[in-house]
Amino acid sequence: GENVEQHPSTLSVQEGDSAVIKCTYSDSASNYFPWYKQELGKGPQLIIDIRSNVGEKKDQRIAVTLNKTAKHFSLHITETQPEDSAVYFCATNSGYSTLTFGKGTMLLVSP
Amino acid sequence: DGGITQSPKYLFRKEGQNVTLSCEQNLNHDAMYWYRQDPGQGLRLIYYSQIVNDFQKGDIAEGYSVSREKKESFPLTVTSAQKNPTAFYLCASSTARGNTGELFFGEGSRLTVL
Numbered sequence: 001g002e003n004v005e006q007h008p009s010t011l012s013v014q015e016g017d018s019a020v021i022k023c024t025y026s027d028s029a030s031n032y033f034p035w036y037k038q039e040l041g042k043g044p045q046l047i048i049d050i051r052s053n054v055g056e057k058k059d060q061r062i063a064v065t066l067n068k069t070a071k072h073f074s075l076h077i078t079e080t081q082p083e084d085s086a087v088y089f090c091a092t093n094s095g096y097s098t099l100t101f102g103k104g105t106m107l108l109v110s111p
Numbered sequence: 112d113g114g115i116t117q118s119p120k121y122l123f124r125k126e127g128q129n130v131t132l133s134c135e136q137n138l139n140h141d142a143m144y145w146y147r148q149d150p151g152q153g154l155r156l157i158y159y160s161q162i163v164n165d166f167q168k169g170d171i172a173e174g175y176s177v178s179r180e181k182k183e184s185f186p187l188t189v190t191s192a193q194k195n196p197t198a199f200y201l202c203a204s205s206t207a208r209g210n211t212g213e214l215f216f217g218e219g220s221r222l223t224v225l
Contacts, residue, residue: 009151032211043115043201043216044154051211089153093210098144098169103153 002027002094006102021105023090024072030092038087080109117217132187132220134202143185148199
């Protein structure tokens with residue numbers, strides 16, 4: 001099945017810095033790459049996604065880039081704020097009619 | 112408000128007891144899913160259902176059972192056969208093409224087996 005590797009597992013930044021989280025995947029047929037944010041004690045929420053026909057997508061302070069040749073995609077958060085502190089998961093589609101998730105990155109933004 | 116409701120939020124059970132976690136959605140979604148979350152392990156798929164009266168095993172189905180008798184409901188039973196049931200359980204729903212669209216998650220149920 002699909003294998004999704006996510007790095008780093010934890011990331012600490014100062015408020016205002018940028019944060020980058022990277023994921024690699026194994027299935028060349030994958031064509032959908034979402035990112036989810038999970039706040040403490042809650043379920044994950046979709047924050048941005050990208051499909052394989054584009055290389056980059058932006059939404060205000062967050063962006064996702066995709067390199068299909070190398071099979072990796074990244075989440076970029078600029079001008080980080082304390083409320084960005086959460087666990088972030090990458091995912092991609094696989095043989096099932098659902099998603100395979102990475103193991104998550106705990107982002108801590110210090111004031 | 113449309114959304115997914117999981118209950119109970121916290122559940123304690125003795126070893127050897129079966130427990131059932133509830134998941135209800137009013138989003139009119141065809142597909143529903145159960146994930147298990149353990150620290151450092153991400154989200155692992157237990158079962159999913161794309162339509163009423165049909166469901167499929169995910170990666171870690173052993174020791175779990177589900178039913179899908181109504182579109183709105185997808186309860187998960189953690190049986191005594193599950194060797195390590197203590198975990199955070201997340202239910203989700205999506206439109207039929209769940210592998211290319213957004214998953215909507217509930218707020219989870221934390222099960223502790225004593």
